[in-house]
Amino acid sequence: xxxxxxxxxxxxxxxxxxxxxxxxxxxxxxxxxxxxxxxxxxxxxxxxxxxxxxxxxxxxxxxxxxxxxxxxxxxxxxxxxxxxxxxxxxxxxxxxxxxxxxxxxxxxxxxxxxxxxxxxxxxxxxxxxxxxxxxxxxxxxxxxxxxxxxxxxxxxxxxxxxxxxxxxxxxxxxxxxxxxxxxxxxxxxxxxxxxxxxxxxxxxxxxxxxxxxxxxxxxxxxxxxxxxxxxxxxxxxxxxxxxxxxxxxxxxxxxxxxxxxxxxxxxxxxxxxxxxxxxxxxxxxxxxxxxxxxxxxxxxxxxxxxxxxx
Amino acid sequence: xxxxxxxxxxxxxxxxxxxxxxxxxxxxxxxxxxxxxxxxxxxxxxxxxxxxxxxxxxxxxxxxxxxxxxxxxxxxxxxxxxxxxxxxxxxxxxxxxxxxxxxxxxxxxxxxxxxxxxxxxxxxxxxxxxxxxxxxxxxxxxxxxxxxxxxxxxxxxxxxxxxxxxxxxxxxxxxxxxxxxxxxxxxxxxxxxxxxxxxxxxxxxxxxxxxxxxxxxxxxxxxxxxxxxxxxxxxxxxxxxxxxxxxxxxxxxxxxxxxxxxxxxxxxxxxxxxxxxxxxxxxxxxxxxxxxxxxxxxxxxxxxxxxxxxxxxxxxxxxxxxxxxxxxxxxxxxxxxxxxxxxxxxxxxxxxxxxxxxxxxxxxxxxxxxxxxxxxxxxxxxxxxxxxxxxxxxxxxxxxxxxxxxxxxxxxxxxxxxxxxxxxxxxxxxxxxxxxxxxxxxxxxxxxxxxxxxxxxxxxxxxxxxxxxxxxxxxxxxxxxxxxxxxxxxxxxxxxxxxxxxxxxxxxxxxxxxxxxxxxxxxxxxxxxxxxxxxxxxxxxxxxxxxxxxxxxxxxxxxxxxxxxxxxxxxxxxxxxxxxxxxxxxxxxxxxxxxxxxxxxxxxxxxxxxxxxxxxxxxxxxxxxxxxxxxxxxxxxxxxxxxxxxxxxxxxxxxxxxxxxxxxxxxxxxxxxxxxxxxxxxxxxx
Numbered sequence: 001x002x003x004x005x006x007x008x009x010x011x012x013x014x015x016x017x018x019x020x021x022x023x024x025x026x027x028x029x030x031x032x033x034x035x036x037x038x039x040x041x042x043x044x045x046x047x048x049x050x051x052x053x054x055x056x057x058x059x060x061x062x063x064x065x066x067x068x069x070x071x072x073x074x075x076x077x078x079x080x081x082x083x084x085x086x087x088x089x090x091x092x093x094x095x096x097x098x099x100x101x102x103x104x105x106x107x108x109x110x111x112x113x114x115x116x117x118x119x120x121x122x123x124x125x126x127x128x129x130x131x132x133x134x135x136x137x138x139x140x141x142x143x144x145x146x147x148x149x150x151x152x153x154x155x156x157x158x159x160x161x162x163x164x165x166x167x168x169x170x171x172x173x174x175x176x177x178x179x180x181x182x183x184x185x186x187x188x189x190x191x192x193x194x195x196x197x198x199x200x201x202x203x204x205x206x207x208x209x210x211x212x213x214x215x216x217x218x219x220x221x222x223x224x225x226x227x228x229x230x231x232x233x234x235x236x237x238x239x240x241x242x243x244x245x246x247x248x249x250x251x252x253x254x255x256x257x258x259x260x261x262x263x264x265x266x267x268x269x270x271x272x273x274x275x276x277x278x279x280x281x282x283x284x285x286x287x288x289x290x291x292x293x294x295x296x297x298x299x300x301x302x303x304x305x306x307x308x309x310x
Numbered sequence: 311x312x313x314x315x316x317x318x319x320x321x322x323x324x325x326x327x328x329x330x331x332x333x334x335x336x337x338x339x340x341x342x343x344x345x346x347x348x349x350x351x352x353x354x355x356x357x358x359x360x361x362x363x364x365x366x367x368x369x370x371x372x373x374x375x376x377x378x379x380x381x382x383x384x385x386x387x388x389x390x391x392x393x394x395x396x397x398x399x400x401x402x403x404x405x406x407x408x409x410x411x412x413x414x415x416x417x418x419x420x421x422x423x424x425x426x427x428x429x430x431x432x433x434x435x436x437x438x439x440x441x442x443x444x445x446x447x448x449x450x451x452x453x454x455x456x457x458x459x460x461x462x463x464x465x466x467x468x469x470x471x472x473x474x475x476x477x478x479x480x481x482x483x484x485x486x487x488x489x490x491x492x493x494x495x496x497x498x499x500x501x502x503x504x505x506x507x508x509x510x511x512x513x514x515x516x517x518x519x520x521x522x523x524x525x526x527x528x529x530x531x532x533x534x535x536x537x538x539x540x541x542x543x544x545x546x547x548x549x550x551x552x553x554x555x556x557x558x559x560x561x562x563x564x565x566x567x568x569x570x571x572x573x574x575x576x577x578x579x580x581x582x583x584x585x586x587x588x589x590x591x592x593x594x595x596x597x598x599x600x601x602x603x604x605x606x607x608x609x610x611x612x613x614x615x616x617x618x619x620x621x622x623x624x625x626x627x628x629x630x631x632x633x634x635x636x637x638x639x640x641x642x643x644x645x646x647x648x649x650x651x652x653x654x655x656x657x658x659x660x661x662x663x664x665x666x667x668x669x670x671x672x673x674x675x676x677x678x679x680x681x682x683x684x685x686x687x688x689x690x691x692x693x694x695x696x697x698x699x700x701x702x703x704x705x706x707x708x709x710x711x712x713x714x715x716x717x718x719x720x721x722x723x724x725x726x727x728x729x730x731x732x733x734x735x736x737x738x739x740x741x742x743x744x745x746x747x748x749x750x751x752x753x754x755x756x757x758x759x760x761x762x763x764x765x766x767x768x769x770x771x772x773x774x775x776x777x778x779x780x781x782x783x784x785x786x787x788x789x790x791x792x793x794x795x796x797x798x799x800x801x802x803x804x805x806x807x808x809x810x811x812x813x814x815x816x817x818x819x820x821x822x823x824x825x826x827x828x829x830x831x832x833x834x835x836x837x838x839x840x841x842x843x844x845x846x847x848x849x850x851x852x853x854x855x856x857x858x859x860x861x862x863x864x865x866x867x868x869x870x871x872x873x874x875x876x877x878x879x880x881x882x883x884x885x886x887x888x889x890x891x892x893x894x895x896x897x898x899x900x901x902x903x904x905x906x907x908x909x910x911x912x913x914x915x916x917x918x919x920x921x922x923x924x925x926x927x928x929x930x931x932x933x934x935x936x937x938x939x940x941x942x943x944x945x946x947x948x949x950x951x952x953x954x955x956x957x958x959x960x961x962x963x964x965x966x967x968x969x970x971x972x973x974x975x976x977x978x979x980x981x982x983x984x985x986x987x988x989x990x991x992x993x994x995x996x
Contacts (some may be wrong), residue, residue, distance in 0.1 A: 112347065112349045241343050253343055254354070
């Protein structure tokens with residue numbers, strides 16, 4: 001056992017720091033800008049809010065099919081009948097309000113970094129929530145660590161954004177990262193399926209696979225945003241150190257050399273690639289970012305690549 | 311291999327044990343590591359698991375690091391034992407090299423061009439002698455000028471000795487051969503094959519050369535059965551006592567003493583005496599004495615220039631052309647020279663055009679000081695005392711005004727009293743005094759007396775006179791008084807008793823913190839026969855001279871290389887002094903019992919700044935001249951007779967090829983240290 005010695009987890013000034021400055025006026029302006037950009041980029045699709053895969057009584061034409069007995073006459077496309085002399089039924093995409101679950105990792109490992117990963121995740125989460133609320137989706141926020149923290153109930157409408165801010169400010173970080181039990185609990189608590197945006201560093205000793213699969217198997221659409229700090233991916237360490245796991249408190253005396261550092265970088269990259277491969281293989285939208293990237297830049301990338309707005 | 315072992319081997323072993331232990335403990339002790347928090351230790355866990363497989367190798371590497379350090383310590387300690395290749399040399403000698411750096415060694419008559427100084431030639435010869443030392447020979451360098459300065463201990467390290475020789479500079483002081491020989495003899499006592507090599511021009515006092523003895527004290531004592539015929543000379547230090555009949559004898563028994571002469575020039579004419587003094591009666595004039603001697607064997611011509619002042623403000627007082635026969639000494643006295651504003655006098659010997667240049671210019675210039683003097687303005691406050699007025703008229707150096715007691719009080723009361731240098735109160739003790747003016751009181755009375763009066767004596771006789779400028783040249787033992795006041799002397803207030811009747815001070819002086827000087831006579835001029843004596847005007851002149859700051863009519867010039875005790879007039883609380891040499895170099899000297907130690911190393915005007923708690927409180931100038939005929943007689947001795955024995959020239963030495971190893975050992979230790987440092991920092995031996 002390498003990390004045999006247990007030490008008390010670092011206490012904390014970090015835990016008590018409230019992210020009051022995260023959602024200031026400048027942040028709100030950025031949100032509004034993002035909202036406008038989102039509307040411009042996806043014009044024509046936003047007015048009707050989210051569309052489900054169901055085909056039903058919507059207003060947007062989705063397809064035609066042959067008329068069969070029993071179909072509603074009102075949906076027969078007479079123009080087509082006039083051209084091809086066949087009865088074709090017009091099919092519409094049925095529209096409904098989408099549920100967006102923002103799963104925010106609030107474990108102790110999210111407190112590391114400059115700025116803190118948790119702060120960054122909160123900003124990204126708040127921005128996504130704003131976009132969702134503005135699109136009349138129902139947005140819920142579910143912080144988690146080794147358990148599922150009290151969640152912000154699904155709400156819609158832009159004016160709910162301040163409740164989102166207040167909720168995020170009140171999140172109490174700490175604890176280990178255990179994603180699987182948390183997602184299991186979430187799928188049992190939330191009857192309505194929807195988009196499950198996971199904002200986390202995915203540093204779960206038990207692995208991330210089970211958690212994401214749980215969401216998938218329960219008809220949720222996972223949306224992965226992996227956040228890390230540049231210094232934890234490529235730490236500027238040298239010499240004799242005691243490395244302490246911030247969550248478990250396990251300590252290990254290490255002499256960090258350049259070679260060891262290179263190995264660590266490669267290992268970190270490999271870990272991230274594993275997560276990326278997992279998501280790609282399962283058609284789960286995956287975004288990797290570090291905290292030095294402005295959150296609005298990340299949002300624009302998300303908009304461009306799709307997956308959040310449909 | 312031989313170990314010279316300058317440090318006892320037992321000590322080396324002890325140090326080795328301690329250092330080895332410390333190194334091992336340092337390796338056993340765990341390093342305090344910096345804590346660093348990581349978010350996900352599993353990533354580190356994976357890569358560290360791979361490293362665990364090489365832990366045995368890592369332990370071995372740490373062991374290698376420990377061994378490197380132990381080897382390094384071992385090498386350093388081995389180097390401390392001064393190992394050398396080859397067997398020990400039984401004929402190894404201890405050599406003291408005395409290099410004459412006195413004034414005469416500044417003579418420029420050596421080298422290929424004949425323009426190098428004798429000291430350069432001496433240093434060159436010293437380097438040659440060091441180059442010929444054997445592998446086990448140890449040498450010590452002594453610089454000999456007015457003081458004896460050992461520049462090294464006994465060392466076999468030629469580089470350090472060469473460096474010490476290169477640093478020798480000649481000073482304008484005579485050679486103190488006695489002290490140098492005693493120091494060398496003491497240093498060599500008990501060492502195998504002791505040798506002294508003296509390199510110089512041989513300008514040493516004959517008396518010192520005669521005091522050297524090469525026989526042990528016991529045999530010298532046995533041969534001296536008759537009572538001592540030589541008057542004992544004060545011993546100069548350790549080493550004296552070899553000759554039972556001569557306390558000043560310099561014991562060099564058992565020491566091989568050699569002499570290497572340097573120099574060639576013999577012709578020199580120099581100033582051997584230069585001083586100035588004021589006339590006792592006329593302090594506004596002075597006379598100057600200059601003595602010039604030709605030390606060569608041929609007649610020479612020299613131009614003697616007497617000038618006052620320094621630099622561009624210099625004024626030529628007199629120029630004389632002197633024709634000096636071989637060995638002739640000429641005395642020149644300049645009389646009735648008027649005091650000017652310049653206090654500095656300079657006598658210079660110049661070589662007339664066409665004559666060969668002087669190879670020893672140091673004694674061609676001499677300096678003297680004449681104290682600045684101005685006419686004093688004195689007020690006499692008396693009710694017509696003819697004797698007192700007549701005594702004051704004797705002194706040409708003062709201008710006297712006279713007031714009665716009432717007129718004085720009126721003038722002081724109105725603030726109309728002119729500024730005087732001194733006021734003499736004859737039987738009057740006024741309440742109001744002008745500030746800073748020096749005062750003489752005859753028969754002061756009452757509470758305004760400058761010194762408190764203890765009692766009155768009837769018909770006292772002066773039994774004791776203090777050594778003070780006011781009482782100079784005075785004898786008052788036969789002076790009669792009808793009565794006299796006895797002063798209470800407070801030394802802390804700057805009061806001193808000048809004359810006592812048994813233990814009762816009846817003449818006293820006082821110097822206040824503000825600088826005012828007071829002389830108080832405890833008797834009335836009408837009740838003593840002092841006025842009828844020569845001592846009366848003299849005591850007045852002395853008092854006024856003391857007021858003017860002139861303790862002496864003759865300002866002494868000091869000889870270089872001699873320690874003088876300079877009185878620090880009036881600065882009773884002075885605790886130090888700073889000497890500034892003519893070249894600007896300064897050094898501190900102690901002040902004890904009101905006198906400052908003064909040792910001149912260079913010719914010229916020195917400034918003595920007296921300090922009290924580091925703050926300068928007074929400054930005076932001192933003139934220093936070589937004035938040493940033995941140094942001016944620059945003709946070198948081809949051979950030196952010391953203790954009745956003619957000293958031989960230094961012979962050749964057997965140069966052994968044995969090599970000292972300590973440098974190489976230190977280099978290897980440093981190499982190991984570098985290897986350990988590099989491997990540690992590259993995490994190879996960690």
